[in-house]
Amino acid sequence: MKRIGVFICHCGINIAGTVDIEKLTSQIKEYPNVVHVENYKYMCSSPGQQLINQQIMDKNLDAVVVAACSPSLHENTFRTSVQRVEMNPYNCEIANIREQCSWVHDDKQIATDKAAKIIKSMVEKTVLDEPLMPITVPVNRKALVIGGGVAGMQAALNIANNGYEVILVERESSIGGHMAMLSETFPTLDCSQCILTPKMVEVDQHPNITLITYSEVVEVSGFVGNFKVKIKQKAKYVDWEKCNGCGDCITECPINTPSEFEQQLGERHAIYRPFPQAVPNKVIVDMDECIQCMVCQVFCPTDAIDFNQKDSIVEQEVGAIVLATGYQLYSLKNLPEYGGGEIEDVIDGLAFERLLSASGPTQGVVKRPSDGKIPQDVVFIQCAGSRDPENHMPYCSRICCMYTAKHAMLYKHRVHQGRAYIFYMDIRSGGKDYEEFVQRVMEEERVVYLRGKVSRLYEEDGKVVVCGTDTLTRRNVEIKADLVVTATPIRPIEDIDQLSKLFKISINQNGFLTEAHPKLRPVESLTSGIYLAGCAQAPRDIPDTVAQASGAASMVCALFSSDQLYHDPIIAGVDEDLCSGCGICVGVCPYSARTLNREKGIVEVNEVLCEACGACSAACPSGAAQQRNFTDIQLKNMVKAILG
Amino acid sequence: MYEPKIVAFFCKWCTSAGADLAGTSRLKYPPNVVGIRVMCSSRIDPEHIMAAFRNGADGVFIGGCHPGDCHYQTGNYQTLKRITLLKQMIEDLGINPQRLRLEWISAAEGQRFSEIIKEFTQQVKNLGQLKSEPLQ
Numbered sequence: 001m002k003r004i005g006v007f008i009c010h011c012g013i014n015i016a017g018t019v020d021i022e023k024l025t026s027q028i029k030e031y032p033n034v035v036h037v038e039n040y041k042y043m044c045s046s047p048g049q050q051l052i053n054q055q056i057m058d059k060n061l062d063a064v065v066v067a068a069c070s071p072s073l074h075e076n077t078f079r080t081s082v083q084r085v086e087m088n089p090y091n092c093e094i095a096n097i098r099e100q101c102s103w104v105h106d107d108k109q110i111a112t113d114k115a116a117k118i119i120k121s122m123v124e125k126t127v128l129d130e131p132l133m134p135i136t137v138p139v140n141r142k143a144l145v146i147g148g149g150v151a152g153m154q155a156a157l158n159i160a161n162n163g164y165e166v167i168l169v170e171r172e173s174s175i176g177g178h179m180a181m182l183s184e185t186f187p188t189l190d191c192s193q194c195i196l197t198p199k200m201v202e203v204d205q206h207p208n209i210t211l212i213t214y215s216e217v218v219e220v221s222g223f224v225g226n227f228k229v230k231i232k233q234k235a236k237y238v239d240w241e242k243c244n245g246c247g248d249c250i251t252e253c254p255i256n257t258p259s260e261f262e263q264q265l266g267e268r269h270a271i272y273r274p275f276p277q278a279v280p281n282k283v284i285v286d287m288d289e290c291i292q293c294m295v296c297q298v299f300c301p302t303d304a305i306d307f308n309q310k311d312s313i314v315e316q317e318v319g320a321i322v323l324a325t326g327y328q329l330y331s332l333k334n335l336p337e338y339g340g341g342e343i344e345d346v347i348d349g350l351a352f353e354r355l356l357s358a359s360g361p362t363q364g365v366v367k368r369p370s371d372g373k374i375p376q377d378v379v380f381i382q383c384a385g386s387r388d389p390e391n392h393m394p395y396c397s398r399i400c401c402m403y404t405a406k407h408a409m410l411y412k413h414r415v416h417q418g419r420a421y422i423f424y425m426d427i428r429s430g431g432k433d434y435e436e437f438v439q440r441v442m443e444e445e446r447v448v449y450l451r452g453k454v455s456r457l458y459e460e461d462g463k464v465v466v467c468g469t470d471t472l473t474r475r476n477v478e479i480k481a482d483l484v485v486t487a488t489p490i491r492p493i494e495d496i497d498q499l500s501k502l503f504k505i506s507i508n509q510n511g512f513l514t515e516a517h518p519k520l521r522p523v524e525s526l527t528s529g530i531y532l533a534g535c536a537q538a539p540r541d542i543p544d545t546v547a548q549a550s551g552a553a554s555m556v557c558a559l560f561s562s563d564q565l566y567h568d569p570i571i572a573g574v575d576e577d578l579c580s581g582c583g584i585c586v587g588v589c590p591y592s593a594r595t596l597n598r599e600k601g602i603v604e605v606n607e608v609l610c611e612a613c614g615a616c617s618a619a620c621p622s623g624a625a626q627q628r629n630f631t632d633i634q635l636k637n638m639v640k641a642i643l644g
Numbered sequence: 645m646y647e648p649k650i651v652a653f654f655c656k657w658c659t660s661a662g663a664d665l666a667g668t669s670r671l672k673y674p675p676n677v678v679g680i681r682v683m684c685s686s687r688i689d690p691e692h693i694m695a696a697f698r699n700g701a702d703g704v705f706i707g708g709c710h711p712g713d714c715h716y717q718t719g720n721y722q723t724l725k726r727i728t729l730l731k732q733m734i735e736d737l738g739i740n741p742q743r744l745r746l747e748w749i750s751a752a753e754g755q756r757f758s759e760i761i762k763e764f765t766q767q768v769k770n771l772g773q774l775k776s777e778p779l780q
Contacts (some may be wrong), residue, residue, distance in 0.1 A: 583664065
């Protein structure tokens with residue numbers, strides 16, 4: 001028989017005010033398995049804890065039930081305390097007679113009776129509680145960062161600077177992401193390339209970072225501390241070991257095709273690097289465009305061109321993963337009211353960034369795409385698809401108010417006599433020095449802000465006629481613009497669904513990766529060991545992205561700070577003698593912790609993946625999947641104790 | 645006077661925390677409901693509910709996280725499926741399905757917790773003591 005001690009706390013008058021402690025004490029004394037009952041004014045105080053420990057030793061107790069406040073407050077306190085006298089912490093249970101009893105009832109008799117039921121049910125649980133040891137898992141102290149934009153780079157550098165190895169996987173041939181496309185950044189107008197390229201080089205040269213570009217993760221297995229990933233390296237048709245980035249091949253290539261990096265406003269060759277400052281500074285061949293004339297091969301001084309190259313798979317083992325897969329802009333094709341991408345002089349924000357960029361297709365001279373004229377009237381449309389739940393995206397893309405203000409300012413700096421108009425719904429400039437920046441644009445740059453939406457636009461005589469409403473003056477406005485720049489929504493990457501399935505990370509209704517808790521665990525995913533950074537989680541600006549990436553990196557470093565992970569052992573196992581191998585539990589497990597071993601005809605559990613919900617225990621028809629310390633017998637005995 | 649006996653199962657993350665909040669806010673409710681805290685509502689096997697009815701419970705209450713908020717991603721959906729089916733089965737066994745109630749109560753809903761408990765207690769009281777009723 002298990003020897004159980006029950007310790008009833010008065011909690012001053014919080015419990016003792018409505019519960020008759022003496023009567024309760026004598027009632028519980030009679031209950032089977034209870035060998036000692038004692039009450040004390042404040043059980044959680046130091047003398048209270050000592051009292052429990054003294055009785056554990058004196059009365060040779062196997063387990064204790066502390067009848068006190070909610071276990072969410074002091075379960076940990078008491079479980080830690082009893083360990084000092086060598087009691088297994090899982091043999092210490094809390095009966096909640098304050099929040100769920102004394103505080104919600106007035107009648108002393110009633111509250112005392114209910115407290116007795118609560119304590120008795122916890123005694124029944126404790127009788128069958130097993131002593132448990134935390135499950136330990138070794139940690140592979142190597143991180144995988146997916147996405148080489150500013151978020152991924154920041155996370156990789158932070159982890160690497162802490163002394164851990166990092167593998168950075170990027171699907172394009174160069175790191176840099178969207179930030180590399182930007183001209184200048186709000187609110188300080190730093191040149192984006194100037195602040196980003198040193199970081200790109202640092203990533204490339206860091207001894208702890210292995211950069212794998214033009215690659216994608218195709219398979220993930222394992223669990224926190226012990227992930228196995230397969231990375232597909234796409235064929236580049238250039239041996240990067242030999243390529244020295246001289247670019248002779250690029251100059252000689254006869255094929256011209258629109259450049260993705262330049263948002264189709266400029267051209268690249270079939271053999272190319274996305275932009276001159278690319279890191280690594282290597283070229284790739286676009287096989288869809290290449291005519292295999294072999295001119296590049298002739299001109300390559302290092303004999304690096306290799307048309308026989310194939311996709312290859314590399315396997316890596318890592319302990320933690322940071323997802324920083326970034327964003328794409330909602331295509332103008334989805335916005336028929338704004339020309340549906342058919343009007344050449346209606347462009348999106350990223351395209352305008354390229355027109356403003358000194359290294360862009362126009363060397364920073366603002367020229368409109370249709371005829372290369374310098375536009376004299378430019379209309380900017382904010383919320384072009386954002387905050388429009390009926391037709392497009394319901395959310396705010398967060399950065400558009402700021403970059404549109406910046407666009408208007410930079411345009412006015414380039415074209416002094418030009419006129420800039422901004423249609424907006426509200427101005428959201430919450431950020432350090434953001435509001436001041438917008439005010440400067442409104443007042444000093446004399447940009448016309450019109451509060452209202454653009455209903456439609458159309459081409460007429462080489463102009464784009466923009467029809468909108470200024471709700472502040474209650475007048476309809478028609479502007480014959482030379483160029484229209486739309487602030488289209490930030491969207492997750494195209495294949496976010498596959499990514500979410502691959503990593504078993506949920507996505508929200510808009511496709512952004514879901515964090516473990518929106519406020520308190522913003523950089524963790526619900527899958528232990530996988531962290532989130534940047535716009536893959538939600539639209540955000542560069543400072544927030546960098547801060548979040550550093551946050552994710554520090555979570556990784558915290559994980560790597562010990563050799564072992566400790567996992568709560570109240571998991572659901574498998575009784576191999578009872579398991580019939582039906583596999584029902586496999587389907588209900590949200591963590592893929594259970595797998596059916598067809599050879600043995602039983603289910604096997606990966607204890608580390610089990611988060612102890614108990615869904616499988618309830619689903620198991622043969623009682624083989626018992627959750628430790630929440631077994632069927634325990635729960636039934638608790639029910640019986642309550643019903644008396 | 646007849647006082648019903650009601651066994652409740654609360655998930656640790658939402659409903660039990662909601663019950664704690666009701667306590668912290670000193671919101672009174674009838675004492676008939678005595679709760680058992682489990683990690684997730686999906687741990688509740690229909691067998692546990694039947695055990696409660698067999699041992700004299702007049703009502704059984706299950707509280708879980710709101711849909712989409714389950715700490716274990718999909719646990720509450722499993723619970724919903726099981727309870728929906730079980731309600732049909734207990735009706736066949738002669739137990740009024742109104743004696744079994746599943747509610748989503750978040751950690752922030754102390755007020756709602758106390759109101760639902762009041763309402764459910766009254767409901768079970770109105771149904772009277774559980775006796776096995778012959779098939780109709």
